Structures are given as structure tokens and as C-alpha cells.
Amino acid sequence: MTLKERINRLSSLVDGMSVLYVEDEALIRENIKLFLDTIFKDVQTASNGIEGFELYKERKFDIVITDILMPEMNGIEIVQKIKELSPDQPVVVISACLESAYLLELINLGIIQFLLKPIQTEQMVEVLDEIVTDIYNKRKTDELNNRLQQELVHQSRLLQQYKEVVDVSAIVTQTDINGNITYVNDAFCNTTGYRYDEVILKSHNIVRHPDVSPEFYKNLWDTILNKETWHGVIRNLSRDGNQYITNATIRPILDEYDNIIDFISISYNTTELYNINEEIWQTQQEMLLTLGEVGETRSQETGNHVRRVAKFAKLLGALYGLEEDELRLLYSAAPMHDIGKIGIADSILLKQGKLDADEYESIKKHTKIGYEILKRCNRPLLQAAAIIAHEHHEKWDGTGYPNAVExxxxxxxxxxxxxxxxxxxxxxxRVYKKAWDLETTVAYLLDQRAKHFDPVLVDIFVEHIDKFHEIFLRYKD
Incomplete structure (x- = not known):
């Protein structure tokens, strides 16, 4: 780098920096000041140590340059006094020759920058470049630290306010990697009835509802241990044994090495909403059951038939592995499987003897009638009822009706x-037949395996036939 390039670089770094130059020889002082003025905008001079120190006491300078041998107060003395005020003050010492006694004393004062007279421009620039670069870097570091500090304060305040908002509106828990509670907020204590000290370092089993399956919690833990966020509805028990429902989000907290530190759960008490929805659901279910019973009564079946079919369906669906939501839909919608019979003429529906071909074609229409009645509603329960009404006479081998689906x-x-x-x-x-015994019924089901019925469902049904027969006997007409 040329001298000009170095001076230009130096000038680009000195913005806002000030220099105090102390020199008793007027000619040298003026010449050096002229040079310093080409780089720095703020250069002050003094003709001796006392004058220089008085200037320094009025205001601090970024760089002090001082001669050693001066009248009244020499360079050693002014450096000592300046260092008493500002131990980290950068100082450049100039002398015609540095005696060992001066040199040792200056080193003890922390002075490591020296210039020998006559001063060479290159040497001056080199020394100033080193000092200015240090000052510039320190300023940038201080600015960055200040900004980070301000941002930290700002973010901490925001986080505190966010925490206050969350604490007011949500249940918050913190759990360690082993599943032990390490923090709960007031909302948790108010909801569960437990004091803070009663749950800290305890497992979440303390609020676990006995009806929630182990598989549910296994899925939850598998998700968060895989460093993924889990969302869902959880049933819990309060201290007094009452159920409460929460809509929860559980997130793993990771360190800088992507290791899990702990887990934060933010949940909302939705018990009241759950109870309202449950009441609505029960009302819908009772309505569908009543309608199903009415339909069966019209065709000289008993109301218990639709109850039994619903309970058979729920048990079979559970054994098959349907999720809880699907089981609920299936159980509640099952009574509507024959609702389409309300559109079949009494002469056909109530006929005591065997139906002829035309009558059979007519009664088969009850699947489409039921579907048309129910399909218009977008409610999941009625959509499930529409599917059941439409497809419960389809056969595995494709010989069923109304669409011969297989x-x-x-x-x-x-x-x-x-x-x-x-x-x-x-x-x-029935009015047209005697009841079959269980052995004959099982034989028929096995015969229709992969013909009329899904072979997997037949195998499950037969394996658990005693459970299905128990339901039949409990709700027998």
C-alpha cells in the first residue's frame, strides 16, 4: 500500500476523532499540525505540558501526541497525569532520542508508540494508522455492543409483555426432557386446583385422564422428541377429579447445537366449548336415533335393531382400528342406515310374503332415497349418515346395490x-323368519367372506363373536 493510499485509508477511519499535540518547539509544532490537519478535523496544540494537561482536563482527546523534553512539565509528567484520568488513553511519545530511563518509565505507563525526531511522514502515518484502526474497531465494537444491549433490553421487554399476555390468556407449562414439570403459571394452578409447589418436578401424569389411551401420549412424545411441534386436544383431570379439556400446542426448545433443552406447552381451557359441542352432538345423535327408530318401526322392525347395529358397528370399528372421531361418527350415524325406507310404499314395505322382482327393485331404492335426503347437509355426522344409507347394501364382490361397488x-x-x-x-x-342360532350365523358369515362382506371384518367379527352376541342379548327385543 502506497503512502497516499494509507493516508486515504486513515482519513476514512478518523471521522469524529480528535488529537492533542504537545510540542514546545514552535516550528515543529506548526509543521506537524499542518500535516495532522490533512487527516483529522479536530487537532488542538499546546506548547508545554501544563498547557496540554489543562486542555485535556477540559475535554478528552482520542489521541495524545507529546514531546518528552519540555519546560515546566515534561512529557513523562503529562503522560502520568493523563493516565491517572484515563488509563486507556492512546499516547504517542516523540523525542530526539529516548534514553533508557525514559523508555522504561514510559513502558511502565503503558506507552508503546514512539516517534524519533526528526519525524518521518511514513513513520507518523504508520503509527497513527495502528492507533486509529484500534480506536475505530473499538468504537465499532462498542456501537455493536450498545445496539445489541439496546436490542436485548427491547426484546426482553417485549418478551416480558408477551409472557404477561400469554399468562393472562393461556395455561403455560414447562417440562424437562424427562417429562417432569419445571414451571407452571397461575392459569394452570387456577384450572387444575394444584398449587405451584405440588406440581413442580412432578410428572404430567398428575393431571392425566384415565380414559386417554397410552397410544395418545406415545404419539405426543414421539412427535416432540422428534423436534416437531405437537397440536391437539387433551382431556385432563383437575385435583378434585373433574374433567377439563385443553387445546394445546407443545413445542420442543432447542439449544444452539439443536439439542432439546425442554418443552413449552401453551394451552387454552376449552371445557365450556367442549361441553356445548358435546351437548349439540348428543342432541344430533338422539335425533338420528329417534329418526332411525321411526323408520324401523314403519317397516315393522323394533327400535332396538338400530341401537344394536350402532353398537355392533362401534365395536367392530374399534377392533378394526378406526380413530376415535371416526368411531363417534359411525356410531351416531348408524341408526340412519335404512332411513330411505320412508320413501317406499307400504304395500311393498309391509308385504308379508316374498317380494317379486319389481317389488325388490323398488325396495332397493331406499339406499338412494336415504342418500338424497342426507347428502345436502355438510355436517360431518349427516355426511357419514349419507354414506351409510347409500352403501350399506353394497357387497365386497361387487354384486350389491345401488352402484355395484366392490x-x-x-x-x-x-x-x-x-x-x-x-x-x-x-x-x-322376524315376522317372516325364526332367529338363527349363533353357530349357523357364524357359518353363514364365513361363507359370505370376500363375497358379501369384507374378509378382514368377517375375521375380526368371528374372532370376537362372544362380544357381539353379548351386545345382542343386552339389547334384545
Whole structure:
């Protein structure tokens, strides 16, 4: 780098920096000041140590340059006094020759920058470049630290306010990697009835509802241990044994090495909303059950038939592995499987003898009638009822009606209701037939395996036939 380039670089770094130059020889002082003025905008001079120190006391300078041998107060003395006020003050010492005694004393004062007279421009620039670069870097570091400090204060205040907002509106818990509670807020204590000290370092099992399956919690833990966020609804028990429902989000907190430190859960008490929805659901369920009973009564079936089919379907669906929400839909919608019979003429529906071909074609229409009645509603429960009404007479081998759908193209609800409906019809006494015994019924089901019925469902049904027969006996007409 040329001298000009170095001076230009130096000038680009000195913005706002000030220099105090102390020199008793007027000519040298003026010449050096002229040079310093080409680089710095703020250069002050003094002709001796006393004058220089008085200037320094009025205001501090970024750089002090001083001669050693001066009258009244020499360079050693002014450096000592300046260092008493500002121990880290950068100082450049100039002398015609540095005696060992001066040199040792200056080193003890922390002076490491020296210039020998006559001063060479290159040497001056080199020394100033080193000092200015240090000052510039320190200023930038201080500015960055200040900004970081201000940002930290700002973010800390924001976080504190966010925390206050969350604490007011949500239940907050912190859990360690082993599942032990390390923090709960007031909302948790108010909701559960437990004091802070009663739950700290305890497992979340303290509020675990006994009806929630181990698989539910396994899925939850598998998710968060995989460093993913879990969302869901959790049923819990308060200290007094009452159920409360929370809509929870659980997030793993990671360190800078991507290791899990702990888990934060933010949840909202939705018990009241759950209870309202539950009441609405129960009302819908009772309505569908009543309508199903009315439909069956019209065709000289008993109301208990739709109850049994619903309970068979729920048990079979559970054994098959349907989720809780699907089971609920299946159980509640099952009573509507034959609702389409309200559109069938009494002369056909109530006929005592065997139906002729035209009558049979007519009664088959009840699947489409029921579907048309129910499909218009977008509610999940009525949509499930529409599927069941439409598909419960389809057969695995594709010989069923109304659309001759086969295999797994038949909705699982339709496949389950088909088996549950036929089983109940076989073991029940009707005006046109005697009740079949269990052995004959099982034989028929096995014969229709992969023909009328889903083979997997038949295997499950037969394996657990005693449970289904128990339901039948409990709700027998």
C-alpha cells in the first residue's frame, strides 16, 4: 500500500476523532499540525505540558501526541497525569532520542508508540494508522455492543409483555426432557386446583385422564422428541377429579447445537366449548336415533335393531382400528342406515310374503332415497349418515346395490354396517323368519367372506363373536 493510499485509508477511519499535540518547539509544532490537519478535523496544540494537561482536563482527546523534553512539565509528567484520568488513553511519545530511563518509565505507563525526531511522514502515518484502526474497531465494537444491549433490553421487554399476555390468556407449562414439570403459571394452578409447589418436578401424569389411551401420549412424545411441534386436544383431570379439556400446542426448545433443552406447552381451557359441542352432538345423535327408530318401526322392525347395529358397528370399528372421531361418527350415524325406507310404499314395505322382482327393485331404492335426503347437509355426522344409507347394501364382490361397488371402493362405514345389519337380522326373530342360532350365523358369515362382506371384518367379527352376541342379548327385543 502506497503512502497516499494509507493516508486515504486513515482519513476514512478518523471521522469524529480528535488529537492533542504537545510540542514546545514552535516550528515543529506548526509543521506537524499542518500535516495532522490533512487527516483529522479536530487537532488542538499546546506548547508545554501544563498547557496540554489543562486542555485535556477540559475535554478528552482520542489521541495524545507529546514531546518528552519540555519546560515546566515534561512529557513523562503529562503522560502520568493523563493516565491517572484515563488509563486507556492512546499516547504517542516523540523525542530526539529516548534514553533508557525514559523508555522504561514510559513502558511502565503503558506507552508503546514512539516517534524519533526528526519525524518521518511514513513513520507518523504508520503509527497513527495502528492507533486509529484500534480506536475505530473499538468504537465499532462498542456501537455493536450498545445496539445489541439496546436490542436485548427491547426484546426482553417485549418478551416480558408477551409472557404477561400469554399468562393472562393461556395455561403455560414447562417440562424437562424427562417429562417432569419445571414451571407452571397461575392459569394452570387456577384450572387444575394444584398449587405451584405440588406440581413442580412432578410428572404430567398428575393431571392425566384415565380414559386417554397410552397410544395418545406415545404419539405426543414421539412427535416432540422428534423436534416437531405437537397440536391437539387433551382431556385432563383437575385435583378434585373433574374433567377439563385443553387445546394445546407443545413445542420442543432447542439449544444452539439443536439439542432439546425442554418443552413449552401453551394451552387454552376449552371445557365450556367442549361441553356445548358435546351437548349439540348428543342432541344430533338422539335425533338420528329417534329418526332411525321411526323408520324401523314403519317397516315393522323394533327400535332396538338400530341401537344394536350402532353398537355392533362401534365395536367392530374399534377392533378394526378406526380413530376415535371416526368411531363417534359411525356410531351416531348408524341408526340412519335404512332411513330411505320412508320413501317406499307400504304395500311393498309391509308385504308379508316374498317380494317379486319389481317389488325388490323398488325396495332397493331406499339406499338412494336415504342418500338424497342426507347428502345436502355438510355436517360431518349427516355426511357419514349419507354414506351409510347409500352403501350399506353394497357387497365386497361387487354384486350389491345401488352402484355395484366392490372391495375397498366401498366406504369402510358401509362395509361395517353391512355386516352389523345382516348379523342382527340373522340372529333376530322376524315376522317372516325364526332367529338363527349363533353357530349357523357364524357359518353363514364365513361363507359370505370376500363375497358379501369384507374378509378382514368377517375375521375380526368371528374372532370376537362372544362380544357381539353379548351386545345382542343386552339389547334384545
Amino acid at each position: 372391495g375397498e371402493n366401498i366406504h369402510i362405514y358401509g362395509r361395517i354396517i353391512a355386516l352389523a345389519d345382516v348379523f342382527d337380522a340373522l340372529v333376530s326373530e
